[in-house]
Amino acid sequence: xxxxxxxxxxxxxxxxxxxxxxxxxxxxxxxxxxxxxxxxxxxxxxxxxxxxxxxxxxxxxxxxxxxxxxxxxxxxxxxxxxxxxxxxxxxxxxxxxxxxxxxxxxxxxxxxxxxxxxxxxxxxxxxxxxxxxxxxxxxxxxxxxxxxxxxxxxxxxxxxxxxxxxxxxxxxxxxxxxxxxxxxxxxxxxxxxxxxxxxxxxxxxxxxxxxxxxxxxxxxxxxxxxxxxxxxxxxxxxxxxxxxxxxxxxxxxxxxxxxxxxxxxxxxxxxxx
Amino acid sequence: xxxxxxxxxxxxxxxxxxxxxxxxxxxxxxxxxxxxxxxxxxxxxxxxxxxxxxxxxxxxxxxxxxxxxxxxxxxxxxxxxxxxxxxxxxxxxxxxxxxxxxxxxxxxxxxxxxxxxxxxxxxxxxxxxxxxxxxxxxxxxxxxxxxxxxxxxxxxxxxxxxxxxxxxxxxxxxxxxxxxxxxxxxxxxxxxxxxxxxxxxxxxxxxxxxxxxxxxxxxxxxxxxxxxxxxxxxxxxxxxxxxxxxxxxx
Amino acid sequence: xxxxxxxxxxxxxxxxxxxxxxxxxxxxxxxxxxxxxxxxxxxxxxxxxxxxxxxxxxxxxxxxxxxxxxxxxxxxx
Numbered sequence: 350x351x352x353x354x355x356x357x358x359x360x361x362x363x364x365x366x367x368x369x370x371x372x373x374x375x376x377x378x379x380x381x382x383x384x385x386x387x388x389x390x391x392x393x394x395x396x397x398x399x400x401x402x403x404x405x406x407x408x409x410x411x412x413x414x415x416x417x418x419x420x421x422x423x424x425x426x427x428x429x430x431x432x433x434x435x436x437x438x439x440x441x442x443x444x445x446x447x448x449x450x451x452x453x454x455x456x457x458x459x460x461x462x463x464x465x466x467x468x469x470x471x472x473x474x475x476x477x478x479x480x481x482x483x484x485x486x487x488x489x490x491x492x493x494x495x496x497x498x499x500x501x502x503x504x505x506x507x508x509x510x511x512x513x514x515x516x517x518x519x520x521x522x523x524x525x526x527x528x529x530x531x532x533x534x535x536x537x538x539x540x541x542x543x544x545x546x547x548x549x550x551x552x553x554x555x556x557x558x559x560x561x562x563x564x565x566x567x568x569x570x571x572x573x574x575x576x577x578x579x580x581x582x583x584x585x586x587x588x589x590x591x592x593x594x595x596x597x598x599x600x601x602x603x604x605x606x607x608x609x610x611x612x613x614x615x616x617x618x619x620x621x622x
Numbered sequence: 623x624x625x626x627x628x629x630x631x632x633x634x635x636x637x638x639x640x641x642x643x644x645x646x647x648x649x650x651x652x653x654x655x656x657x658x659x660x661x662x663x664x665x666x667x668x669x670x671x672x673x674x675x676x677x678x679x680x681x682x683x684x685x686x687x688x689x690x691x692x693x694x695x696x697x698x699x700x701x702x703x704x705x706x707x708x709x710x711x712x713x714x715x716x717x718x719x720x721x722x723x724x725x726x727x728x729x730x731x732x733x734x735x736x737x738x739x740x741x742x743x744x745x746x747x748x749x750x751x752x753x754x755x756x757x758x759x760x761x762x763x764x765x766x767x768x769x770x771x772x773x774x775x776x777x778x779x780x781x782x783x784x785x786x787x788x789x790x791x792x793x794x795x796x797x798x799x800x801x802x803x804x805x806x807x808x809x810x811x812x813x814x815x816x817x818x819x820x821x822x823x824x825x826x827x828x829x830x831x832x833x834x835x836x837x838x839x840x841x842x843x844x845x846x847x848x849x850x851x852x853x854x855x856x857x858x859x860x861x862x863x864x865x866x867x868x869x870x871x872x
Numbered sequence: 873x874x875x876x877x878x879x880x881x882x883x884x885x886x887x888x889x890x891x892x893x894x895x896x897x898x899x900x901x902x903x904x905x906x907x908x909x910x911x912x913x914x915x916x917x918x919x920x921x922x923x924x925x926x927x928x929x930x931x932x933x934x935x936x937x938x939x940x941x942x943x944x945x946x947x948x949x
Contacts, residue, residue, distance in 0.1 A: 389890040393897040400901070419868055443904050447897040454893035476818035479811065486805035496801055499865045500815075503797065506861055507819055510854055514822035517850065518829060555908060562915055569922050577929055 407437025412505020415498035656744035693770035700831035715795035
């Protein structure tokens with residue numbers, strides 16, 4: 350069964366992403382007006398908040414893909430879920446760093462508790478940071494995918510609830526300072542929208558990239574296993590799923606010891622491992 | 623390739639073909655049976671509840687020295703109470719499925735023609751009872767050792783808040799315990815997974831409890847936060863019910 | 873030229889303070905992408921090497937096997 354190739358359309362997507370990011374950068378620095386209170390520092394808003402939005406959506410997407418995996422038991426969905434969460438975690442880390450830079454610039458502290466986006470991100474980050482250790486701690490691959498999917502669904506449901514809870518808790522203390530997206534003037538709003546689209550495209554491109562590479566490596570491993578009947582040299586266990594749908598059972602060798610198709614199973618004599 | 627996911631229902635028809643006179647036990651009687659087993663084991667071995675209670679009391683003492691205070695009120699009191707309860711709960715969560723995992727309890731349950739969700743409900747209820755027992759010790763200890771204002775007038779609101787919070791802790795604790803118990807580093811992963819998931823409960827619980835524990839201007843828990851706790855409990859209850867099957871099958 | 877164009881657009885600002893932070897934030901974004909590209913390139917070169925080994929193995933084992941049309945790894949859809 351040939352797996353659907355992931356690399357298809359990657360080039361078009363990458364080009365679109367480059368165009369969108371260039372457009373976003375141009376808009377941020379040449380078109381968007383300066384904000385009254387924070388001045389030039391406010392430009393971080395156009396990278397920090399889109400990163401946050403895309404990352405949160407990525408986590409929820411990981412949960413949705415995990416539901417698909419649990420429903421169909423197709424390991425490809427598990428790989429997609431893994432990549433979505435992995436990439437969202439990286440974008441989440443970037444969110445935290447850019448948010449911290451913004452806080453330092455605005456308030457002089459590297460961390461502020463009165464910014465609910467940042468705070469709930471920290472909690473979500475801490476939760477998803479356990480995703481890979483969880484996968485790593487389960488050796489049986491089928492159980493690993495299953496448990497990871499259960500985790501992904503639970504955590505995906507947690508993300509919006511946590512966001513709401515943290516937001517409710519901070520509104521009493523201080524007014525939100527950093528990321529007010531509610532009343533943006535037209536030009537800023539447009540710039541913001543383009544930035545969100547650009548970061549979302551970046552996320553999609555990087556995910557597709559990752560899926561293609563993983564899938565290719567899995568196919569190479571499968572090829573190696575079939576051709577020389579041995580596995581790739583162990584490079585240490587990884588938490589990542591293999592991503593190939595279960596291989597069909599090998600056809601039984603025919604009467605002359607050769608499998609259909611003329612390939613010999615078992616290493617040929619003289620081949621070093 | 624794919625195993626039956628619809629719980630015990632798939633196994634029941636097969637069983638009834640083989641042994642015709644076997645009706646599937648009712649859901650609640652299964653729950654009761656599992657709970658009875660859990661509570662019997664706990665009563666005989668006294669593994670979880672005494673440890674949790676002792677931990678809570680000791681933690682209050684530690685807090686006294688750490689904060690260098692003899693009496694706390696308001697936000698600080700609510701915070702100390704909730705943090706202590708949560709960490710004590712994690713001790714109970716860690717032990718919840720250990721016996722099942724180590725001694726074949728999972729397999730035994732899977733072989734029986736029962737609805738698998740019954741195990742979830744039974745374990746959640748058991749953990750809830752452990753938490754209530756814990757609070758029976760911890761709340762009086764807290765009011766004696768650290769709490770400034772008297773706890774009497776706060777009790778109704780406090781009990782309501784604790785009840786809602788406990789349900790959430792029990793549901794999340796059971797789900798995470800089931801996930802973590804059959805991994806290699808179960809004692810580490812359990813707390814790591816539960817603590818972030820507990821944060822909204824801490825937020826809601828502490829916000830509700832803080833106005834109850836003031837010297838002056840004592841007021842009741844805000845309905846808004848109680849509702850938040852309730853919604854959180856409901857969402858995760860449903861989620862756990864939907865996902866538990868996937869953790870049990872092998 | 874771009875820098876002067878940039879400065880011309882913006883009014884007098886404490887660029888030496890705010891500018892550093894904004895630059896840092898955007899650098900984080902680019903660093904992330906570039907680091908990721910580096911990781912991918914390492915992995916891809918490893919894959920390429922493995923494929924090459926497999927091809928050699930195949931040629932070594934069965935010289936009589938009709939070779940499939942030589943396809944570059946990247947062109948494989």
